[in-house]
Amino acid sequence: MSGSQSPPDEAYRRARMALREGRLREESGRTKPGSEMEIQARIYRGEFGLKWKGEEGEMIEVRHFGEWNREPGPDFRGAKVLIDGVGWTGDIEVDRNVRDWEDHGHAENSSFNEVILHVFFNRSSRRRFSRTREHRGVVQVCLPMTRAGHRRRLHPGGPFLDGDRVRRLIDAAAAFRLRRKGSALRRSCELGGADEAIFQAIATGLGYKNNKIPFLLVAQRAGCKRARGEAGEALLFGLAGFLRARYFDEGDDANRAYLAMLWETWWRIRDREARLVLDEADWKWAAVRPANHPHRRMGALAQVAAEWKGIRDAIDAGNVEGFSDALRGLSHPFWCRHASLARDPLPRNTALIGAERARDLVINVLLPWRDFSEGWALLGSLAGPAPGRRILRAVEWLCGDSCPSLGRSAKEQQGLLQIDEDFFGESPEDVWKAFDSGGPIA
Secondary structure, three states: OOOOOOOOHHHHHHHHHHHHHHHHHHOOOOOOOOOHHHHHHHHHHOOOOOEEEOOOOOEEEEEEOOEEOOOOOOOEEEEEEEEOOEEEEEEEEEOOEOOHHHHOOHHHOHHHOOEEEEEEOEOOOOOOOOEOOOOOEOEEEEOOOOOOOOOOOOOOOOOOOOHHHHHHHHHHHHHHHHHHHHHHHHHHHHHHOHHHHHHHHHHHHHOOOOOHHHHHHHHHHHOHHHHOOOOHHHHHHHHOOOOOOHHHHHOOHHHHHHHHHHHHHHHHHHHHHHHHOOOHHHOOOOOOOHHHOHHHHHHHHHHHHHOHHHHHHHHHHOOHHHHHHHHHOOOOOOOOOEOOOOOOEOOOOOOOOOHHHHHHHHHHHHHHHOOHHHHHHHHHHOEOOOOOHHHHHHHHHHHOOOOOOOOOEHHHHHHHHHHHHHHEOEOHHHHHHHHHHOOOOO
């Protein structure tokens, strides 16, 4: 498929909706929105959109989420919102359940008097209202938790699809995935500007699959501008919760010297940042290779901020090689030789961001940032890394062992990852029917 053609991602989107509707009808009706940290990060990034419908039918458009609140009170302060076309400036509170407004005492707390939106994910068995201490009604919004767990209808595989149908499905899935990533970046750009959107996207990519949300939160709470400042490195490590006293005892002289440099800055600003510092339990440490340790990846993010101009120039130019080279060329006197803030030296000088991670950031940041047709053409020209477990699983599930060459290009890998995410466990034939017909299966 050439870059000038319009790939069939609309048919893929309809198939995805059709098969998901069947799964959603099997659910119990209650969603599990994940941790409060994840909820706030995803809302602040615009993952749930910016236009909502209130519980009383109000038409709501968020123009800006304001500032993340560092003190007790509503989650976001000074948000700018249109409600039925009328502009409002006020606070936003985010809860798991509508009843949390009363259960958490917001109705009696004067700190919540300026709340204009109460956002939640689960309604109650009876209608509940959100009111301030002054008895003013607060507009309520119930958001769908799009990543709620669902019960998969596990299918043993087969009848398998032939190569032509598999490739058509993969192309559509890859186009859908690229377009969705581009939309997410544009929403994030609308909310915080281009630098913030790109910085958060790079941070999320450095978090790998296990620590995407903590890295996103650190990037959101620090902000690109502050991360690029003189205190940026200490700010990032401090907000991550990595500056712990025990590392002075666990490390060697090089560790202690580096920690002392960070603490020299952090102790002056930590009081005002205290409420935004992540807990150690927010991070996942298991099964992480030393070179990919979260401490070391935070060091890489600090260097991304330090070398921001060159990275932004390569992104704006759509220069794949320039962006990749800028990432792979990042260096740090401590982090090129250490895996963590404890005594954990690496056996040799090691790049902060290797070739495989740089390619992943090209696919997940640079390509979605470009115009779709340009990003699509670039995606089709890239080779992928060695296929991982999910890609191999998706190939085997879709076509058995009849398509051994699948999953080698970046475009194929992106399509297979999307198909695995959306459909794995369904009958491949049912997936194809939904895609080919553009509607639900009879």
